[in-house]
Amino acid sequence: MLNIVVCVKAVPDPKEACNIKIDPATKTLLRCDVPMVVNPLDKNAIEVALQLKEKTDVLITVLSMGPPEAGNVVKECLALGADRGILLSDPAFGGADTFATAFTLAKGIEKIGPYDVILCGMASSDGSTEWVGPQIATFLNLPVVTMVKEIIESDMPWWKVKASIDNGYRLMQVKLPAVFTVTREVNTPRILSFSGIIKARQKEIEPWGIDDLGVSHESVGLKGSPTIVSELSTKESKREVEFIKGTREEKAELLVHKLIGTGLL
Amino acid sequence: MAKLKNNVGPVWVIAEQIDCRLLSVSTQLIGQARKLADELNTSVVAVFLGDNIEKQAHQLIAAGADRVYLGNAPDLAFYHPETYTEIIVNLAGEHRPEIILIGSTAMGRELAPIVAARLKTGLTAHCIDLVIDEDRNLEQRIPAYGGLLSIICPKRRPQMATVAKGVFPTPEPDETRSGEIIELRVPGTVSDRIKTLEIVRQEPKGVPLESADIVVAGGAGVGDLEGWNKIADLAGTLNAAIGSTRPAVDEGWTELSAMIGQSGKMVSPQLYIGVGLSGEQQHLVGVVDAKVMVAINNDDKSPVFEQVDYGIVDDCREFVPVLIQKIKAYQEKKVIC
Numbered sequence: 001m002l003n004i005v006v007c008v009k010a011v012p013d014p015k016e017a018c019n020i021k022i023d024p025a026t027k028t029l030l031r032c033d034v035p036m037v038v039n040p041l042d043k044n045a046i047e048v049a050l051q052l053k054e055k056t057d058v059l060i061t062v063l064s065m066g067p068p069e070a071g072n073v074v075k076e077c078l079a080l081g082a083d084r085g086i087l088l089s090d091p092a093f094g095g096a097d098t099f100a101t102a103f104t105l106a107k108g109i110e111k112i113g114p115y116d117v118i119l120c121g122m123a124s125s126d127g128s129t130e131w132v133g134p135q136i137a138t139f140l141n142l143p144v145v146t147m148v149k150e151i152i153e154s155d156m157p158w159w160k161v162k163a164s165i166d167n168g169y170r171l172m173q174v175k176l177p178a179v180f181t182v183t184r185e186v187n188t189p190r191i192l193s194f195s196g197i198i199k200a201r202q203k204e205i206e207p208w209g210i211d212d213l214g215v216s217h218e219s220v221g222l223k224g225s226p227t228i229v230s231e232l233s234t235k236e237s238k239r240e241v242e243f244i245k246g247t248r249e250e251k252a253e254l255l256v257h258k259l260i261g262t263g264l265l
Numbered sequence: 266m267a268k269l270k271n272n273v274g275p276v277w278v279i280a281e282q283i284d285c286r287l288l289s290v291s292t293q294l295i296g297q298a299r300k301l302a303d304e305l306n307t308s309v310v311a312v313f314l315g316d317n318i319e320k321q322a323h324q325l326i327a328a329g330a331d332r333v334y335l336g337n338a339p340d341l342a343f344y345h346p347e348t349y350t351e352i353i354v355n356l357a358g359e360h361r362p363e364i365i366l367i368g369s370t371a372m373g374r375e376l377a378p379i380v381a382a383r384l385k386t387g388l389t390a391h392c393i394d395l396v397i398d399e400d401r402n403l404e405q406r407i408p409a410y411g412g413l414l415s416i417i418c419p420k421r422r423p424q425m426a427t428v429a430k431g432v433f434p435t436p437e438p439d440e441t442r443s444g445e446i447i448e449l450r451v452p453g454t455v456s457d458r459i460k461t462l463e464i465v466r467q468e469p470k471g472v473p474l475e476s477a478d479i480v481v482a483g484g485a486g487v488g489d490l491e492g493w494n495k496i497a498d499l500a501g502t503l504n505a506a507i508g509s510t511r512p513a514v515d516e517g518w519t520e521l522s523a524m525i526g527q528s529g530k531m532v533s534p535q536l537y538i539g540v541g542l543s544g545e546q547q548h549l550v551g552v553v554d555a556k557v558m559v560a561i562n563n564d565d566k567s568p569v570f571e572q573v574d575y576g577i578v579d580d581c582r583e584f585v586p587v588l589i590q591k592i593k594a595y596q597e598k599k600v601i602c
Contacts, residue, residue: 252590
C-alpha cells in the first residue's frame with residue numbers, strides 16, 4: 001500500500017481575486033466575499049494521487065491548514081476521491097508565514113502516520129509563494145523535487161520524474177519517502193462527479209488543533225513566523241487612461257492610429 | 266533614532282551559472298547587494314558553485330563582490346539540491362550573513378526555501394524592491410492586491426529573499442575592482458536519495474518575452490482556448506511576444522514560461538497590450554517602463570484601466586479579430602508605400 005499525503009490550500013477564487021482590494025484608510029484587505037476554492041495547482045497534485053489509485057493500492061490523505069471555512073475545500077477533495085481529509089484549524093495557527101505553515105503541515109504529516117509520497121501544487125495562486133513543499137521536505141528531512149511536470153516511473157522505492165527548469169527539464173530519480181511539487185503540465189484534473197459528492201457525504205473531515213499536534217504556541221502561527229508584514233501600501237498609477245470610443249470598427253481603427261502615432265507599428 | 270547594530274554580517278548572493286555562463290540575475294543581485302552592504306557598512310560576498318568557473322568568479326568581483334566563495338568541482342557543474350544545500354548551510358553557519366539573496370530561477374526557487382528552513386529563518390518570494398529600513402532591517406517589497414506589501418524578518422538572521430531577473434539593473438563591470446576568491450573544499454556525495462539523471466535544455470519557441478518590443482498578454486477574460494488563439498494571432502500579426510497572467514496558465518491555455526509578473530518574467534517592451542485581464546499587481550509589476558500600455562476589457566470598471574494609456578471597453582473575443590484586420594490593412598499599405 002502506497003500512502004500519499006496531498007497538501008491543499010484554500011485560496012480566494014483566482015478568477016475573482018481582482019475584487020480583493022486594500023482599504024487605503026485602514027490598510028487591511030477588503031475580501032468582498034470572494035469564494036474560497038482549491039488552489040488550482042493543488043488540483044493537479046490530487047490528480048496525480050487519484051491516477052495512481054486507479055492502478056495500485058493507494059491511500060490518499062488530504063491535508064490542509066486554514067480557517068474552518070477551508071473545510072469545504074477538503075470536502076471537495078474527498079468528493080474527488082481522497083480517502084481521508086484532515087483540516088489543521090486553530091486560532092493559534094493564524095497569521096502563519098510559509099515557514100510556520102510548512103512546520104505545522106509537517107507536524108500534521110508526522111501525526112498522519114506512515115507516508116511514502118507527499119504532493120503539493122508548485123505554487124499558491126494567492127501569495128505566489130512556492131516555499132511550503134520544499135520546506136515541508138526540509139522539516140521532515142526528505143528529498144524534494146519541485147516543478148514536476150511528468151511522472152515517468154512510480155515504482156517503490158524509486159520514482160523517476162521530469163521537472164521543469166529554465167528553458168528545459170531535468171530528469172530526476174528520487175528515493176521514497178519524498179516530496180514532489182507539481183506544475184499544471186503533469187495532468188488534467190478531473191471534474192467533480194455527482195457520485196463522488198454523494199460518496200463524500202459519508203466521509204468526515206478530521207479537525208486537528210494545536211493540542212493534537214503537540215507543538216508549542218511559539219512554533220506556529222504568527223508567533224512561529226520569522227517574517228511579518230510591516231506595511232501595506234496602495235500603489236499610485238503614473239498613467240492616465242484615454243478611453244477609445246465608437247463602434248467596434250471605429251475603436252479598432254482609432255487604436256491602430258494611436259499606435260502608428262507612437263511609431264511602434 | 267535608528268538602532269545601530271555592530272558587526273553586521275555580510276550581504277550574500279547565491280550566484281548561479283548554467284553551462285559555465287554566469288546568469289545576469291546574479292550580477293544584478295550583486296549590484297543591489299552592494300548598495301545594501303554600503304548602507305549597512307558591511308561587505309558583499311558571493312557563493313558560486315559550478316565546474317571550471319574561475320573566470321566567472323572574477324565577473325562577480327567586477328560587479329561589486331568583495332569576496333567569492335568558489336566551489337569548483339565536476340560534481341557541482343549542475344545544481345544538486347542536497348549537495349548545494351549542504352555547502353551553503355555550512356558556510357552560512359560559519360560566516361553568519363545578515364542577508365542572503367537568490368535569483369528566482371528554477372534553482373533558486375527550490376534551493377532558497379530549503380536553505381531558509383535549514384537556517385530556521387524567513388524567506389520572501391520574488392521581491393520587486395529591497396531597501397534598508399530605519400531599524401536596519403531589510404524591507405522586502407512584494408506586490409499584492411493592487412498595492413505593495415513590505416515584509417521584514419526582524420528577529421532572525423539571515424534575512425532571505427528571491428528576486429527575478431530584470432528587477433534590478435545590471436551593474437557596469439569594473440575590472441579594476443579587487444576582491445578575494447576563496448576556494449571551498451567540496452564535500453563528496455552528500456546523499457544518494459536524489460539523483461540527477463539528465464539535464465535537457467530546449468530552445469524557447471517564438472519571440473522571447475524579455476527582449477520583445479511588443480508584448481501581447483492575455484488573462485482569464487479571454488474565456489477559453491479559442492479566445493486564447495485569437496490573442497496568439499494578434500501577437501503573430503504584430504510580431505510580438507505572447508505573455509499571460511497566472512489564471513491563463515492555470516487554465517492550461519499557455520505554458521508557465523509565458524507568465525509575466527512577480528513570480529514569472531519581467532518584460533520591458535515599448536508597447537504592452539493586455540487583453541481580458543484585470544490588472545492585478547502580481548502580473549503588472551512584471552511590465553517595467555513600457556512606453557505605451559493598452560488594455561482591452563469588457564468591464565469599464567476593471568482596475569486595469571487605472572494603469573494603462575489607452576483603454577478599449579469591449580468583448581475582447583469580438584474586438585481582437587477586428588483589430589487584427591485593421592493592423593493587417595495598415596501593414597499592407599506600409600509595404601506598398
